[in-house]
Amino acid sequence: MSKQIQVSGLDAYYGSHKAIEDVSMTIEPRSITAFIGPSGCGKSTFLRTLNRMHEVIPGARVEGKVLLDGEDLYAPDVEPVSVRRMIGMVFQRPNPFPTMSIYENVAAGLRLNSGRISKSEMDDIVEDSLKGANLWNEVKDRLNKPGAGLSGGQQQRLCIARAIAVRPEVLLMDEPCSALDPISTLAIEDLMAKLKDQYTIVIVTHNMQQAARVSDRTAFFNLAEQGKPGRVIEMDETSRMFTNPSQKATEDYITGRFG
Numbered sequence: 001m002s003k004q005i006q007v008s009g010l011d012a013y014y015g016s017h018k019a020i021e022d023v024s025m026t027i028e029p030r031s032i033t034a035f036i037g038p039s040g041c042g043k044s045t046f047l048r049t050l051n052r053m054h055e056v057i058p059g060a061r062v063e064g065k066v067l068l069d070g071e072d073l074y075a076p077d078v079e080p081v082s083v084r085r086m087i088g089m090v091f092q093r094p095n096p097f098p099t100m101s102i103y104e105n106v107a108a109g110l111r112l113n114s115g116r117i118s119k120s121e122m123d124d125i126v127e128d129s130l131k132g133a134n135l136w137n138e139v140k141d142r143l144n145k146p147g148a149g150l151s152g153g154q155q156q157r158l159c160i161a162r163a164i165a166v167r168p169e170v171l172l173m174d175e176p177c178s179a180l181d182p183i184s185t186l187a188i189e190d191l192m193a194k195l196k197d198q199y200t201i202v203i204v205t206h207n208m209q210q211a212a213r214v215s216d217r218t219a220f221f222n223l224a225e226q227g228k229p230g231r232v233i234e235m236d237e238t239s240r241m242f243t244n245p246s247q248k249a250t251e252d253y254i255t256g257r258f259g
């Protein structure tokens with residue numbers, strides 16, 4: 001259930017504005033890759049090109065290649081919806097469907113993506129997904145209560161349960177903890193460490209300690225200069241990036257000298 005992503009020569013545009021340029025990287029399965037870098041350098045844009053969410057924005061487009069275990073995600077015969085099923089996404093603000101129950105929130109993605117599923121099969125998947133997201137014990141007695149009644153950290157784990165219910169290959173997380181308190185943040189980080197046994201995980205984070213704690217590899221994005229597109233300055237093992245980066249700009253960013 002975990003696949004490699006290979007990106008080569010990727011540019012992403014909003015209309016005529018080129019937001020990122022010439023990004024190439026390999027994202028390994030069963031590992032966590034972190035994207036760091038100053039605001040506006042294109043981390044979220046790049047993340048959204050990996051599951052074809054970028055093109056949802058009118059006028060937005062991509063050039064270059066994204067391969068999932070060798071398969072071109074931008075080939076003409078590939079449906080963006082099937083890409084988004086294989087490569088799930090968790091956003092900055094927990095966004096459960098507010099009026100739906102906890103159970104229905106987890107089942108929602110499956111109902112959209114799969115054919116008929118029996119009640120008992122659905123029960124099993126909902127339970128497995130909530131267990132997978134470390135939320136089952138907290139909600140098992142109130143599955144029919146609204147998702148909006150959970151705490152922020154619980155809501156984010158509910159969104160992760162919803163994302164994994166469709167059994168994706170990859171989980172993209174765009175600052176998944178930035179709206180959470182430190183305890184909930186640690187719960188999500190523990191969960192990520194557990195999920196990486198099964199999934200390819202990519203996380204955008206502004207929190208250097210978080211990148212250092214959770215990720216195996218880190219990519220540092222930056223603008224070549226103001227007004228120019230963002231690019232990857234350096235990518236390496238996280239331990240090396242944070243102790244002995246090869247680029248001065250990486251070191252300056254990590255040590256808080258800019259950004």
Ligand SMILES: Nc1ncnc2c1ncn2[C@@H]1O[C@H](COP(=O)(O)OP(=O)(O)OP(=O)(O)O)[C@@H](O)[C@H]1O
Nearest residue numbers: 014017019037038039040041042043044045046057
């Ligand atoms: N929907 C959009 N329409 C037009 N331009 C956009 C859109 N979203 C982002 N951009 C532009 O693309 C560039 C990269 O933005 P992006 O949000 O990807 O950066 P980021 O590194 O994720 O920033 P942050 O860390 O602040 O979230 C910026 O110049 C931004 O203004």
